[in-house]
Amino acid sequence: MERSTLDTRLHAHLPDGLADGVFPAGCPSRTVLDHITSKWGVLILLSLSEGEQRWSELRRRAEGISEKMLAQTLKTLERDGLVLRKAQPVIPPRVDYSLTERGHELSDLLVPLVTWAYNNADDIINGQR
Amino acid sequence: MERSTLDTRLHAHLPDGLADGVFPAGCPSRTVLDHITSKWGVLILLSLSEGEQRWSELRRRAEGISEKMLAQTLKTLERDGLVLRKAQPVIPPRVDYSLTERGHELSDLLVPLVTWAYNNADDIINGQR
DNA sequence: CCGCATCCGAGAAGATACTG
DNA sequence: CAGTATCTTCTCGGATGCGG
Numbered sequence: 001m002e003r004s005t006l007d008t009r010l011h012a013h014l015p016d017g018l019a020d021g022v023f024p025a026g027c028p029s030r031t032v033l034d035h036i037t038s039k040w041g042v043l044i045l046l047s048l049s050e051g052e053q054r055w056s057e058l059r060r061r062a063e064g065i066s067e068k069m070l071a072q073t074l075k076t077l078e079r080d081g082l083v084l085r086k087a088q089p090v091i092p093p094r095v096d097y098s099l100t101e102r103g104h105e106l107s108d109l110l111v112p113l114v115t116w117a118y119n120n121a122d123d124i125i126n127g128q129r
Numbered sequence: 130m131e132r133s134t135l136d137t138r139l140h141a142h143l144p145d146g147l148a149d150g151v152f153p154a155g156c157p158s159r160t161v162l163d164h165i166t167s168k169w170g171v172l173i174l175l176s177l178s179e180g181e182q183r184w185s186e187l188r189r190r191a192e193g194i195s196e197k198m199l200a201q202t203l204k205t206l207e208r209d210g211l212v213l214r215k216a217q218p219v220i221p222p223r224v225d226y227s228l229t230e231r232g233h234e235l236s237d238l239l240v241p242l243v244t245w246a247y248n249n250a251d252d253i254i255n256g257q258r
Numbered sequence: 259c260c261g262c263a264t265c266c267g268a269g270a271a272g273a274t275a276c277t278g
Numbered sequence: 279c280a281g282t283a284t285c286t287t288c289t290c291g292g293a294t295g296c297g298g
Binding site (some may be wrong): 183184185188196197199200216220221222223224 | 279280281282283
């Protein structure tokens with residue numbers, strides 16, 4: 001592709017591997033992107049960005065999430081090395097979740113995005129400039 | 130919530146409105162977040178961040194997208210004031226899509242996120258530290 | 259009780275054929 | 279070329295069960 005035909009002035013640009021075709025279909029980055037931009041994945045990562053929390057706490061803070069999706073999302077994020085799961089062998093059970101170092105890297109990028117969405121939400125929904 | 134009980138040191142933090150409960154369930158920001166973090170929404174916004182493109186071009190670059198989802202995603206992004214649609218009354222038809230100013234604001238936040246995903250994808254999928 | 263696993267109906271996503 | 283209509287497939291979410 002001719003760089004000169006595209007307007008990239010003043011704006012951030014993608015790494016070379018992504019410049020064309022945007023994303024190979026079977027590319028691992030597609031999978032990762034799906035995980036971290038999933039409806040509940042974002043909320044869980046953001047919630048955990050404020051510190052370690054247990055299952056029931058996450059369930060309350062990610063308002064509206066079902067237990068099934070919470071379990072599924074946490075499992076995916078744990079497999080991806082973004083979330084750390086610490087289960088205590090006590091009755092009643094207690095499981096604490098926190099971000100790994102990699103998870104923190106990611107949430108630091110997520111926070112500005114979500115903040116922007118939060119600030120612009122009303123204008124966007126009401127169709128204002 | 131006690132700020133002191135949570136580890137926010139060294140990391141970006143959310144605006145006050147989002148600090149607790151993370152997100153009200155019916156909040157408009159939830160809707161907006163869903164739009165901009167949707168599987169195809171991200172790819173379309175990224176592709177358009179490199180400049181104006183027409184329908185068929187987007188279809189090729191967002192590899193794997195169906196026509197239905199392309200139409201649906203573009204319509205949503207247009208309603209949200211992120212994407213501008215310019216239709217030419219010619220035969221064969223020609224429709225160009227580009228980012229609005231607000232869309233550029235957003236894609237500037239999206240690019241670092243996607244770049245991170247791209248760089249970390251292999252390690253994440255292969256379960257490496 | 260808390261943290262999950264399983265089953266099932268509803269709605270979203272995907273494939274494909276068709277049209278202006 | 280740029281979509282729409284239609285049909286199929288799959289994922290999500292709610293209900294329920296259950297071991298610790």
